[in-house]
Amino acid sequence: MNHNTNSSVRLLISCQDQPGIVSSVSTFLHQYKANIVQSDQYSTDPSGGLFFMRVEFEMLEQNFEIDMLRTAFSDVAQSFQMDWRMELKSRKKRMAIFVSKEDHCLLELLWKWRSGEIDVDIPLVISNHPDLKEQVEAYHIPFFHIPVTKETKQDAEKAAIQKLLDYDVDFIVLARYMQILSPEFVGTFPKKIINIHHSFLPAFIGANPYAKAFERGVKLIGATAHYVTNDLDEGPIIEQDVLRVNHRYATEQLRVAGRNVERIALARAVTWHINDQIIVHGNKTVIF
Amino acid sequence: MNHNTNSSVRLLISCQDQPGIVSSVSTFLHQYKANIVQSDQYSTDPSGGLFFMRVEFEMLEQNFEIDMLRTAFSDVAQSFQMDWRMELKSRKKRMAIFVSKEDHCLLELLWKWRSGEIDVDIPLVISNHPDLKEQVEAYHIPFFHIPVTKETKQDAEKAAIQKLLDYDVDFIVLARYMQILSPEFVGTFPKKIINIHHSFLPAFIGANPYAKAFERGVKLIGATAHYVTNDLDEGPIIEQDVLRVNHRYATEQLRVAGRNVERIALARAVTWHINDQIIVHGNKTVIF
């Protein structure tokens, strides 16, 4: 795993399934002196469905240009009408984190970031409450307090969007940010907002899932990381996990126990997003 | 664990929480020369909620009478207004199994029964289809085919109830029996019918949960064993379990994979019921 990360590239493809895709892609890469390190593919239905592929390769020539490679590949892509992107592993994505008052998901991400487990830049944290300011700034990350009320919501979102543009953010993580984003906001960052919902979706959509879980007497509680769309808690699921509970857990105990599964599911989803392992199609995800 | 099972007794209690319950129960047992082997209790709220208790004890006198002990205990029970029952471990419960065409849950129970893992009698199996007749009879268990159509449903249920009474059944397991039971049927066996639902309830209530799970793109599928009430899939949950899946699973693969989690969750629920480990209160279960 001690690759030369400067020359590592990830190629993600989706298109109609048809013969010759893999052959064309791998021949292209061979011509451009790329060594395929890992390759995954998936067809929804081999007799004519959708085709998804992720290839990780290393350029053997030291001074190659990713943009030249993209231009070269666009011919291959066009012949198969591919939806595709090519990402340089060494270019760190810029991740904004939104929080409210709870710190467990935030701290999980900050800890994994500082320890190098997730290879990302965190240019800023935005919150509708000032509570976590000190903790964020201890990591030398700018913290912006943008309060949200019913009346100021539109302006608050505008201010947040401006910050995200100023800081040139690639994607956004809602780390227990307890606000529903407007369609305008979501539309500005399509497939680029990851939320952690504190239930095993589609069970317990909406507010207070732990109270609902307590009422229903479930024996497992869960958490779901998903991309945000305009349908509340209905976006493409990236990761889910659960935790065993029993009759001794009141709502508060469920909430405390649930933190552990929330932060783990969110951290996995964020890792996969950063590593370009996710392709969204319709309301689902393919995780390579 | 090589107790003398002839003299092993299980006492299950629920009542309003109040001081002195444990003391009274254990003093009673001490007076009657019972050695407490295991004791569990749970209070919903120590400052005045519900109290639940399960005690497993052994009678040191060889020729004691369970009915005499019950009569003696009824005084203690009355003073605390207990809802209670006292069960002889050596008296095997009589379990009826209802099936349709799928055999995995049935076979799991039959295997555990024959291997002695679950200590129960299985006097009969009832099915609305003849398909599993040969398999059941290989275990020397009577198999009754009672077809069910929209028109015959009422008569079919009557015939089934008659069989259950004839065979003196204690409780019923719906091992993937794909029929909804009428309120009359359910009312005849309150808290005595265990169903396995092939989803992680309350997600995907009703028919075709695997098709719904596929549509939603979940990353875990589940199964839920619960007592049957007249609210479809809304009875008290006994056990739940899940299994990791991914984008490669079409509905059919989910269905096949799900079998493994269905049979495991159902077998656990049945085991706990047999061992008198479950107290139902409202729409929830306490599992000791």
Add this chain to the structure above:
Amino acid sequence: MNHNTNSSVRLLISCQDQPGIVSSVSTFLHQYKANIVQSDQYSTDPSGGLFFMRVEFEMLEQNFEIDMLRTAFSDVAQSFQMDWRMELKSRKKRMAIFVSKEDHCLLELLWKWRSGEIDVDIPLVISNHPDLKEQVEAYHIPFFHIPVTKETKQDAEKAAIQKLLDYDVDFIVLARYMQILSPEFVGTFPKKIINIHHSFLPAFIGANPYAKAFERGVKLIGATAHYVTNDLDEGPIIEQDVLRVNHRYATEQLRVAGRNVERIALARAVTWHINDQIIVHGNKTVIF
């Protein structure tokens, strides 16, 4: 997943990593009108380690000959000095099962076989005890009782090998067969014998792992499915799983609980072997 299985082929490759392998393989397949359905690869070290690949493809021409395709591919294989095999998905492997007295692993395999979950032929079952004869024959599978004592072990193995050859067996599953096989036997079926060991290897190698687990006071028990080599319980691990236990489990309870994890781990390993998903290298496995 409703492929035409007649024309589905799996190609497994291991060789020294070097540029152009994937390109050559996929170009070859494209030339022969094969549509790649799934493709996985793995390199131990991209800068010059081992390379492993599994490709599943479908031949678009109806009447192709697998042997012709193998001959054609051998040129590609030779140029990269590949260790490789090409398997027709429609050709069912022939699996022999060895048992002693415990039936849970046997029944798990038989149940999955009859339900179509594992796509295999089971021409015979061999046991050193007669106990499971009736159960096996109920599935219309020949059962051979070959007793083994210290004195007769060599002859017994010879008789077993002869049966395996007579029935043209592809691989062998030791489903809790409590005998250690001789180097001669193991050498006759290299990488073709799967054993289930009732512990989380390398913990508790050898006899009585549950007694050892009880002594050590572990909080999880496990099971390990592995290929058999001449080093006891040290062959390449295929699958492992665990189950949570607690202080209430005596050795016997560990043994009973452990059955559930043994049969699940074994069934997964057998499934992967049948589906040509395993490449053994050194003392490890790559599972695609």
Add this chain to the structure above:
Amino acid sequence: MNHNTNSSVRLLISCQDQPGIVSSVSTFLHQYKANIVQSDQYSTDPSGGLFFMRVEFEMLEQNFEIDMLRTAFSDVAQSFQMDWRMELKSRKKRMAIFVSKEDHCLLELLWKWRSGEIDVDIPLVISNHPDLKEQVEAYHIPFFHIPVTKETKQDAEKAAIQKLLDYDVDFIVLARYMQILSPEFVGTFPKKIINIHHSFLPAFIGANPYAKAFERGVKLIGATAHYVTNDLDEGPIIEQDVLRVNHRYATEQLRVAGRNVERIALARAVTWHINDQIIVHGNKTVIF
């Protein structure tokens, strides 16, 4: 769960099993106006083994004295030759943390401490390296750097013991402290030192378990929290957990993934110790 914690008491008992223990204990508690909130017991063998019990109760009288209650109970205890202790829930234990350079276990404990998930005081952190000083002091906890070399080990341990005495510590957590403690040190804090070992014990005892796990090709990695004795990695196991891995994990990836299971297993063990849920007997633990 909003008990009046001032008057909550935990009583832990181990002794030879004999009739009347539960009755005597509960009658005693009833006399002293204690309301039993939770009670668990366990007998290794009901016909004459060991008996373990944990009772959590609330004193209804506001101004009771725990020492008076202890004195009163000692008569009951003596008559059954009990090994016992009675702990006031409101008295926070004082936990010292030992670390080296890795921060994940430390941070997990600090986060759970600050969020109130674990109800404990952390008077100091000791390390043989200065690396984590800043992080610890950000939590306003004294950090002591006590370097350890072969030559200075004895003096370093003396200095550490002195600090632990000065700060009146109740127990010690080795949160990836990579030093082996001397018998003198261990003897000073019997059953009061919790270590996290980064493997599923008894597999991979000693140094470099992830390298050994990689060599063996295991499919799950684990972590084990245990009390420290003078037999390396052989003390009573408190908690174990595992994580699924595959052939793509080199030693370094195992090490990174393992962090997640280490911190979770350790945090659970520490929580149980703090809540007086653990009774050590011989080389095992009973967890109530």
